[in-house]
């Protein structure tokens with residue numbers, strides 16, 4: 070009985086065990102299937118939306134970082150419109166930033182193209198902007214932004230002007246002298262309202278050249294008047310003497326008429342040289358460049374002045390190499406320049422002295438020099454003899470003071486240079502350096 074009982078229990082146990090195992094298996098199968106279904110659903114439905122959300126987030130992040138070219142694509146009803154809105158914002162911001170950048174670049178170009186120095190400062194007087202002209206004028210680097218204006222310019226007048234505009238809103242225009250070179254500056258300082266960090270702006274216009282030209286013009290008028298006054302006074306005195314009776318004395322009359330003639334010649338020479346100088350300076354007399362033989366130029370000039378030198382008791386000679394030396398220049402103008410130097414050398418050399426005219430070449434240059442054993446020029450006057458109307462030895466030469474200015478401008482028109490070396494009492498050497506032709 071007991072055995073039967075055990076057997077029955079065993080069979081029931083087996084049947085129950087089998088039944089439960091089957092159910093668990095089914096449950097496991099169901100769970101597995103639904104997980105796969107959910108995962109598939111997630112992949113099919115949610116994943117694209119997640120990707121659209123991520124793309125939209127990337128656009129938002131890029132906008133926050135100041136990059137406006139990032140775009141998101143989306144057709145999802147929710148995320149798609151978010152992406153479209155962000156894309157539109159990116160496009161608008163991008164266009165706005167481009168427009169601002171362009172405007173800034175144009176303004177910067179405008180300020181840098183200006184020869185006027187422009188500086189902006191904040192309320193505390195620190196530089197917030199300076200253009201290239203300002204950096205040049207104040208000998209500063211453009212990266213001076215952040216440094217105090219006074220530290221950079223080291224000028225209390227200019228600083229006070231900007232401080233008044235930045236702190237008290239005062240607008241002012243003043244002409245001041247600046248720096249060791251004492252340049253004349255017209256400084257205009259204006260306050261800026263609503264300029265953010267820009268509290269005041271100053272513009273410095275350099276008037277030095279204008280003032281120099283003005284003084285050159287005034288000097289020129291006074292020099293011409295002075296040069297004309299002497300011959301005019303001579304002519305007037307001679308004419309009065311003739312009127313008062315000298316006209317009736319043939320010998321005296323001839324002498325006074327000769328005097329009038331000489332003074333008139335002097336005025337004519339002055340006017341002609343002035344016209345010549347202004348033609349060369351203004352470029353109104355165009356140079357006719359050709360290859361000119363410097364040796365032939367020297368020989369011709371010496372020949373032209375031989376009689377004049379003989380009359381003055383001066384030995385005039387040419388020293389030129391056998392081989393031709395070609396200068397790139399205008400033969401007529403070079404002849405005129407060399408002639409002026411030789412005429413001076415003869416004029417300022419005493420009888421018994423000598424004048425040597427030389428042509429030589431080194432590298433790409435040709436040197437034409439005129440050396441004399443004349444009176445020489447004091448050291449402090451040597452730099453000035455090329456100025457218009459400058460006469461180192463007043464009255465001695467009786468010239469106009471324009472000869473060397475003409476030489477200088479002819480040489481400059483040839484992109485060359487002219488210089489003088491001189492020892493007072495021993496003589497001078499004038500040298501023109503010209504490009505080889």
Ligand code: ADP
Pocket residue numbers: 413414417441443444445446454455459460461462463466467468469470471472473474497
């Ligand atoms: P100028 O008509 O007076 O000669 P220039 O311009 O030719 O005018 O010369 C200017 C001045 O330079 C002269 O007045 C003279 O004082 C000085 N000078 C020029 N050449 C010589 C020279 N060879 N020797 C000494 N002084 C010279």
